[in-house]
Amino acid sequence: MTAHVETLQFQSEARQLLQLVIHSIYSNKDTFLRExxxxxxxxxxxxxxxxxxxxELAADTSDLHVDIEVDKDKRTLTVRDNGIGMARDEVVGLIGTIAKSGTAEFLRKLKEAQDAAGSQELIGRFGIGFYSSFMVADKVTLVTRRAGSAEGxxxxxxxxxxxxxxxxxxxxxxTAVTLHLKPADPEEHLHDYTxxxxxxxxxxxxxxxxxxxVRVVPEDGGEPETINSRKALWARPASEVTEDEYTEFYRHLSHDWNAPLETxxxxxEGTFEYQALLxxxxxxxxxxxxxxxxxxxxLYVKRVFVMDDCEELMPEYLRFVKGVVDAQDLSLNVSREILQQDRHIQLMRRRLVKKILSTVKSMMTEKPDDYATFWREFGRAVKEGLLDDFDNRDAILDIASFDSTHDPEKPTTLAQYVERMKEGQEHIYYMTGESRxxxxxxxxxxxxxxxGFEVLVLTDPIxxxxxxxxAGFGGKKFQSIAKGEVDLDTEDEKKETQARQEDxxxxxxxxxxxxxxxxxxxxxxxxxxTSPACIVGDxxxxxxxxxxxxRAMGQDLPAIKRILELNPTHPLVTGLRDAHRERKDDTGLAETAELIYGMALLAEGGELDDPARFTRLLSGHLQRAL
Structure with missing residues (x-):
């Protein structure tokens, strides 16, 4: 009986992406074997x-390994493992579909990249490593059987x-992946993968x-030779590990093309021993x-892999951290439910978080450029910890940077802000909004x-x-300049304000x-x-x-009334005061009041209840002013 062969189409975006992988993205062809x-x-x-x-799983685990075989005559290279394997649906889902999510975004980013270097930096942000095989192969054949299954x-x-x-x-x-290599190119003798x-x-x-x-199998069928040292990097003394080894280990863990920012x-050691490489x-x-x-x-236990993506070891706001934690005293038969209740896991988590935050803090002075990169890429996520991690709130505030009115080009830390505060200033002033x-x-x-008061410019939704x-930082409370009453006046100015209040x-x-x-x-x-009015909140x-x-999330909120503040020195406001004294019943004054309120609302980015009415009133007043 002949096996049923199906021919399936790649998704349209996936076809474009596959061609880009083959022809445009990878500059170092050797990386296909790493993937x-x-x-x-x-x-x-x-x-x-x-x-x-x-x-009960019917699987042989007695000699797990990776074999690499070549056939120079046929120009084939095979990478073979006796691991978990895949069923048909997994092959279609994982191999038949490129970058299951984010394909369109990748193509858009790639088009925006102005040079080859920019294109290469994108590779690590998408799961397309398998397809690097087509850089060196005209055809790729994959044969696989899932452990415990009868059919491959x-x-x-x-x-x-x-x-x-x-x-x-x-x-x-x-799984065995066989690459039918492209014809040999005399100009590329450095890339002879046979x-x-x-x-x-x-x-x-x-x-x-x-x-x-990882073994290379001789063509004559002799004994395979193990090539890699198989030494866990986190178990080796730091003095024996090179930066290149750290980088390749990070790439292996994360499938990221870029080098890590910090290791x-x-x-x-003691009652509960573990090692971590993050x-x-x-x-x-x-x-x-x-x-x-x-x-x-x-998560590893005594160098035995136990769990990928162990959420119990890393809080949500540090979800971007990659690495390995190897515990000595956990059971191999550990589940996520058990980890959630395990006291040792909670202790490890607290220690890991403190180490990460202290490392970032040291980067601020020792590697300021790296710190700037870190905060630009991950600051928005880290600030989530100010809501979720009360124990480390002060440490997060210590490493946070914010835009401010002090220097439009350079963010400031809170410590720097406090150091620059004017004499007698009691609050750290800030304003939130959609954009700077x-x-x-x-x-x-x-x-x-x-x-001359500095104000933090906060534009992230978080x-x-x-x-x-x-509550505050360094003994200073945070104060929104768009809420409550602001006290910036000197004693003389306060007396003047009191007199105006009566007027x-x-x-x-x-x-x-x-x-x-x-x-x-x-x-x-x-x-x-300089403005006649503004809207503030309590x-x-x-x-x-x-x-x-x-409201965008569907929350049904009651109407929120805000406060209209007037500038007592602005000609429009003083003019309205004088006109009201002379002709209290003039309907035009009520319209002017509406216009002042509407302008203040628009200035803060609010929405008018009746834009058409506002436009009619404004055009009428402009016409009468001519």
């Missing part, structure tokens, strides 16, 4: 763990628009640290803020700018939440009544110098941006 060996190593890890958990699968593609898939009855356990010395060079450079034996080692990436992954993202580090431009053009900044949850009392009362349900109160302002009210966020 295939890394995938094989993962498959062996998964089989050992699966066999430990399922004692054969997948084949020439890297064009289609691939074939069919069942096979005699496939061994695991040469044993070339394969050994690549394996030692990229895969020396892999736990499993962190930790060893704990990495801070240099680029944020594209799924950093996606719901389906994975987080956590790999909108905040800098806000009327709320006028008096602060005029009197900023709206943590500023209300955090404007009648106008303020009339405006409060005229604007009715639109405002909570109308009062004089000490925060305005100290504990939601900001306009926060209100928008809640």
């Amino acid at each position: 295939l060996v890394s995938n094989a190593s993962d498959a062996l890890d998964k089989l050992r763990l699966e066999a430990f958990r399922d004692k 699968v054969r997948w084949e593609s020439s890297g064009e628009s289609t691939y074939t898939i069919e069942p096979v009855s005699d496939a061994p356990q695991g 040469a044993r010395e070339k394969l050994v060079e690549i394996i030692k450079r990229y895969s020396d640290f892999i736990t499993w034996p 962190i080692r930790l060893r704990a 990495f801070l990436p240099s680029r944020a992954p594209l799924d950093l803020f996606m719901r389906e993202r994975k987080r956590g580090v790999q 431009t909108r905040i800098e053009n806000s009327p709320h900044l006028e008096a602060f700018r005029a009197k 900023d709206e939440m943590w500023v209300d949850a955090v 404007f009392a009648e106008l303020l009362s009339w405006l409060t009544e005229t604007l009715g349900e639109g405002v909570k109160e109308v009062r004089l302002s000490s925060r305005l110098t 100290t504990h009210e939601l900001s306009p941006m926060m209100e928008k966020m809640y």
Whole structure:
């Protein structure tokens, strides 16, 4: 009986991406072997763990390894493992689909990259390592059988628009990827992937640290030779590990093309022993803020792989950290549910978090450029910890940077802000908003700018939440310049303001009544110098941006009334006061009041209840002014 062969289409975007991988992205062709060996190593890890958990699994785990075989006459190179293998649906899902999420985003980013270097930096942000095989092969054949299954699968593609898939009855356990190499190019003698010395060079450079034996099989069928040292990097003395080895280990763990920004080692001895080797990436992954993202580090027990993406060891706000934690005293038969209750895991987590935060703090002074990169890429995620991690809140504030009015080009730390505070200043002033431009053009900044007070410019959505949850820093409280009353006046200015209060009392009362349900109160302002009016909130009210966020999430919020503040020195306001004294019943004055309120609302980025009415009133007043 002939096996049923199916021919399936790659997705349209996947076809484009495959061609880019083949022709444009990878500059170092040797990396295809690193990707295939890394995938094989993962498959062996998964089989050992699966066999430990399922004692009935019909799988041979007695001699787990990765073999590399070449046939010079046929110009084929095969990477073979006897690991977990794949079923048909897994082959279609994992191999038949390139970069299951983010393909369109990758193509868009690639088009934006202006040079080859920019293109290469994108490779690590997408799961397309397997397809690097097509850089060196005209055709790739994959034969696999999942451990415990009776039937295997054969997948084949020439890297064009289609691939074939069919069942096979005699496939061994695991996966074999056979590359039908492109014709030899005399100009590229350095890339002869049928040469044993070339394969050994690549394996030692990229895969020396892999736990499993990576063997080169002689063409004459002799005994396979193990090439890699198989020494766990985290167990070796730091003095014996090179930066290149750390980099390749990080790439193996993360499938990231870039080198790590920082390497962190930790060893704990005593009643509970463990070792950790952690990495801070240099680029944020594209799924950093996606719901389906994975987080956590790999968990080993006595150098035996136990769990990928161990969330219990790393908080959500540090989800970008990659690495390995190797515990000496945990059971191999550990589950996520057990880890959630394990006291030792909680102690390890606290220690790891403190080590990461202290490392970032040391980067601020020792490697300021690296710190700037870290905060640019991950600061928004780290600030989530100000809401979730009360124990480390002060440490997070210590490493945080924010835009401010002090220097538009350079963010400031809170320590630097406090050091620059004016004599007698009691608060750390900030303003939240959708963009720096909108905040800098806000009327709320006028008096602060005029009197030389520095204001933090907070534009991340998370900023709206943590500023209300955090009391302060360095003994100074955070104060929004768009909420509550602002006291920047000298004693003489306060006396002058009190006198003006009496002068404007009648106008303020009339405006409060005229604007009715639109405002909570109308009062004089000490925060305005050039604008006639602004809208402010009470100290504990939601900001306009926060209100928008809640409503966008479907939250049913009651109407929030805000306060209208007037600039008592502005000609429009003094003119309205004088006109009201002379002709209290003039309907045009009520319209002017509406216009002042509408302008203040628009200046803070708010939305008018009736834009058409506002436009009619404005055009009428402009016409009468001509």
